[in-house]
Amino acid sequence: MASITSPSPASAAAETKTHANYVWALVALTTLFFMWGFITCLNDILIPHLKSVFQLTYTQSMFIQLCFFGAYSIISLPAGALVKRISYKWGIVSGLAIAAAGCALFIPAAEYRVYALFLGALFVLATGVTILQVAANPYVTVLGKPDTAASRLNLTQAFNSLGTTLAPLFGAFLILSAATVAAPDASPEQLDAIRTAEAAAVKLPYLILAVAFLVLALVFAALKLPSVKEDEEQGEQLPGRSAWSYRHLVLGAIGIFVYVGAEVSVGSFLVNFLSEPTIANLPEADAAHYVSYFWGGAMVGRFIGSAVMRYVDDGRALAFNAVISAILLGITVLTTGQVAMWSVLAIGLFNSIMFPTIFSLALHGLGRHTSQGSGILCLAIVGGALLPLVQGALADTIGIHMAFTMPIVCYLYIAFYGSIGCRPRSL
Template sequence: MAAGSGTTASYRFALVALTSLFFMWGFITCLNDILVPHLKNVFSLNYTQSMLIQFCFFGAYFLVSLPAGAIVRRISYKGGIVLGLVIAAIGCSLFVPAATYRAYPLFLGALFVLASGITLLQVAANPYVTVLGPPDTAASRLTMTQAFNALGTTLAPMFGALLILGATAAAVADISLAQADALKAAEAAAVKAPYLGLAAAFLLLAALFAILKLPQVSDYDEVAPITESGSAWSHRHLVLGAVGIFLYVGAEVSIGSFLVNFLGEPGIAGMPEADAAHYVAYFWGGAMLGRFIGSAAMRYIDGGKALAFNAVAAMLLLLVTVFTSGNVAMWAVLAIGLFNSIMFPTIFSLALYGLGRFTSQGSGILCLAIVGGALLPVVQGALADAVGIQHAFLMPVLCYAYIAFYGLKGHRPT
C-alpha cells in the first residue's frame, strides 16, 4: 500500500474519527424508516407514494456518486468528507420550510439534498477505510466501522419514536378531529426540531474534520493482482459487486421501510406506530451485533463464504415472514438484521479488491449502485398495494439469492 507520512498510530486515530461519520449516516438513513409512516399519515399517502421518500433519498446516490468520486480525487478524502457534512447539514435545515409549508415535494427535495451530502461522505470514507491498513484486512476494518453505522441505525428508530412519532401524539392529543388543519400542521411540525439538531451535529463534525490532521494515503497501487489497464468497469468482480450492492441496499431498505406498518398489521402484532418503531431497533441492533462479531470473525473466515451463508439465512427468514403470522413472523423479519450485518462491507471490500489506481472510481460505481435503495422499495410498495404488505416481502428473497451467488462465485477476480 502506498502512503504518505501515515503511520500505524495515525491510521488508528483516523479510523476512530471516521467511526463518527459511519454512525451519523447510519442514523440519518434509518430515520427514514420513521419518516415513511409519519409522512404517510401527514399526507394520506398509499404505500407506493410513501416509498418516494426512499426513492428521492437513495436516488441521490445514482446522480451524485460518480461526480462525488471525481470531487474526492480532486480535493482528497478529507476534503470530500468536510464538503459532504456541510451539504448534509443544509439538507437537514431544509426540513424546516418543508414542514412550515406542509409540502410533500419540499420534503422529498430536502431528502435529496441531505442524501447528496451522505453520498459524498460514503464515496470518501468507505475507500479511505479500505486503504488505511493492509488490503487483506480491509473487509474486517470496513465491517468494524460499519458496526458503528449500525449503532446509528439502532438508535435512530428510538430517537424517531420519541421525538417525531411521540411528539406528534403529544401535540395532537388536545386537538379536536374537527380541527383537521391544525392536526396536520402539528404532525408536520414534529420533524423540525430533530432535523435542526441533526443539522447542527453535521456542521460540528464538518468543523472538527476540517481541523483534524488525517494521514494522506493513496489507493492500493503496490498490491494490485489485477491488471490496471482500462478502467474500473473492466473488472468483472466489481461490476457484479455493484449489482450485489444494488440488490442488498434495495432489500435492506425495503424491509426496514415496511417494518412499522408490518408490525401494525392485526395478524402480526397490531402495534401502534410509536410502539412498532421501538421494535425496529431490534432489526438494526441485530445488524450492529453482527458487524461487531463479523469484524473479528472475518479475520479468519473467507468473506465470500460468510456472505453466502448470511444471504441464505436471510432468504429463509423472509419465507418464514411471508408464510407465518403473529410473533413468529414478527421475530423472523426482525432477525434478518443480524444476517444483513456483514453484507454491505463484505460486498464493498470484495468488489474493490485489487483495483489499484481505480479504487476511487470503483468506490463511486459501488455507491452509484446504492440507488437500489431508491428503486426496489417502490417496487415493494407497489406489490404491497397490489397483493398486501406481507406477501410483498417475497421480493427481497430474490435479492438475497443473487448475493449468495456473489459470495460463492461472483466475487472472484478474473
C-alpha cells in the same frame, strides 16, 4: 550464509507512527459511519409519519426512499471524481456541509407543509451522505493491509449500525410521539391543525442533526488525516483500463444494488408491518421501538463479523448470511403473529456483514481505479430508491405481508456473488 537484515530504528519508528495515524483516522471515521447510519434509518420513521400527515399510499410514501437513495444514482460518479481531485479528507468535509444544509431544509418544509419540499430536503441531505460514502468507504479499505480490509470495514460499519439502532428510538420519541388520532367527528379545521402539528414535529430533530453535521465538518477540516493516495496508486492491481473492466466490481455493484434495495425495503415497511392486526397489532410509536431490534442485530453482527472474518473466507461468510436471510424471509411470508415478527426482525443480524463485505470484495485489486470503483458501488446504492417502490406497489396490490417475497430474490443473488461472483478478475 545469508544475513537477516533487521529494520532500522528510523524505519520502525516511521511504521509505528503510520500505524498510530491510521488508528486515529479510523476512530475519527467511525463518527461518520454512525451519523449516516442514523440519518438513513430515520427515514424508516419518517415514512409512516409523513404517510399519516399527507394521507399517502404505500407507493407514494416510498418516494421518500426514492429521493434519498435516488441521489446516489446522480451524485455517486461525480462524487468519485470530486474525491479523487480534492482528496478523501476534503470530500468528507464537503459531504458533511451539504448534509447539514439538507437537514436545515426540513424546517421550511415543515413550516409550509408541502410533501415535495420534504422530498427536496431529503435529496440535498442524501447528496451529502453520498459524498461521505464515496470518500469514507474506500478510505477505510486502504488504511491498512488489504487482507484485513473487510474486517476493518465491518468494524466501522458496526458503528453505522449503532446509528441505525438508536435512530428509531430517537424518531419515536421526537417524531411519532406527536401523532394524534383525530376524532371521528373532527372538523376540517381540526384535522388541518392536527396535520400541521404533526408536520412540525420534524423541525427539532433535524435541526439537531444539522448542527451535528456542521460541527463534524469543522472538526474534520481541522484534523490532519493521513494521505493514502500514493498507497492506492502503488498497491497490487489487476490489469484493467478503468474500474468498469473488472468483472468482480460489476457483479459487486449489482450485489450492492440488490442488498441495499432489500435492506431498505424490509426496514421501510417494518413499522407498518408490525402494526398489522395479523402480525403484532402495535401502535406505530411502539412498533418503532421494535425496529431497533432489526438494526441492533446488524450492529451486533458487524462486531462479531469484524472478529470472525479475520479467520473465515469473506465470500463464504457472505453467501451463508444471504441464504439464512432468504430463509427468514420465507418464514415471514408463510407465517403470522410472533413467528413472522421475530423472523423478519432477525434478518438484521444476518444483514450485518453484507454491505461492507460486498464493498471490500468488489474493490479488491483495483489499485488506482479504487476511487472510480467506489463511485460505481455507491451509484448502485440507488437500489434503495427503486426496489422499495417495487415492494410498495406489491403492498398496494397483494398486501404488505406477501410483498416481502420481493427481497428473497435479492438475497439469493448475494449468495451467488459470495460463492462465485466475487472472485477477482478483469474483463
